[in-house]
Amino acid sequence: MALIAAVISGFSIFYSKISVAKIDPLILATSRNLYVGILFLILFFVTKGLKSLISISKKDFVLLILVGLIGGGIPFYLFFSGVKLMGAQSANIIQKSLFIWVILLSTVVLKEKLNIGLIVGGLFVFLGTYFFTPVKLIVGQGVLLVLLATLMWAVENVIAKKVLSHVSSELVGLFRMLLGGLLLLGITFTTGNSSKLVNLNMSQLQTIFIGGTLLFFYVFIWYKSLKYAAAGLVTTILTFSLIVGNVLNGSFTRIAIKQSDIYSMIFVSTGVLFLIFMSLFQKKILGFVKRSHE
DSSP, rough: HHHHHHHHHHHHHHHHHHHHHHHHHHHHHHHHHHHHHHHHHHHHTTTTHHHHHHHHHHHHHHHHHHIIIIIITHHHHHHHHHHHHHHHHHHHHHHHHHHHHHHHHHHIIOOOOOHHHHHHHHHHHHIIISOOOOOOOOOHHHHHHHHHHHHHHHHHHHHHHTTTSOOHHHHHIIIIIIHHHHHHHHHHHTTTTTTHTTTHHHHHHHHHHHHHHHHHHHHHHHHHHHSHHHHHHHHHHHGGHHHHHHHHHHHHOOOOOOHHHHHHHHHHHHHHHHHHHHHHHHHHHHHHHHHOOO
């Protein structure tokens, strides 16, 4: 599920560059998140999730609100603003540092253990993401905006992981996108940008629909993976979206895939595949090693 989410994320981030060229970042984030929130609301009622909402504890309710505010609201606006300033490829590089922050937070807050699979796989991913990258980042407003958004998403993932042990992934997705969208809507009106929102043309609405649909499937599948596997593991696998982005850039833009890109893709793919292999067969491998020593 994390690997599927990574593929969707790669398409979504690539499409974000097209989107911010047509629509103001705040309007894009507001309209897209509201659209996704409505989709989750429909899914919530279709699956008869009202009973699960009534039965949740006050603590989980507070955590769900935090997921919406920290994950589904402000960071989207920050990220899209950064993409507009620095481009999708550079923003993607920064956003891929998410796995580093989540691993650090999850070991402290969630008490997740650093096993050999995560260390080796994470090292390959780190080298592939940053050692061979052709993108040279210049610290500026765009970099700071995307980095701040990434840090907020890291905190959100840790909070979501805690609450997912008690509630459904669909309910977490609903709070993240609908509450986040409503927060952005409030920001849109208070900053005097409401006219831009109500005057969207058909071309812009189509852009929002396509990007929002990608986002809906990403959030839906991502929270499924986060519910059933360690936060550090799935966020590291999520870096596979970098490969998807490179392929899309090479296929649909004039940005050629360089030799360094190929090395990067090989390292990230190796790290992700190693993580998946270890997560699936770790118990069998450890059992075999133990028996061989006996």
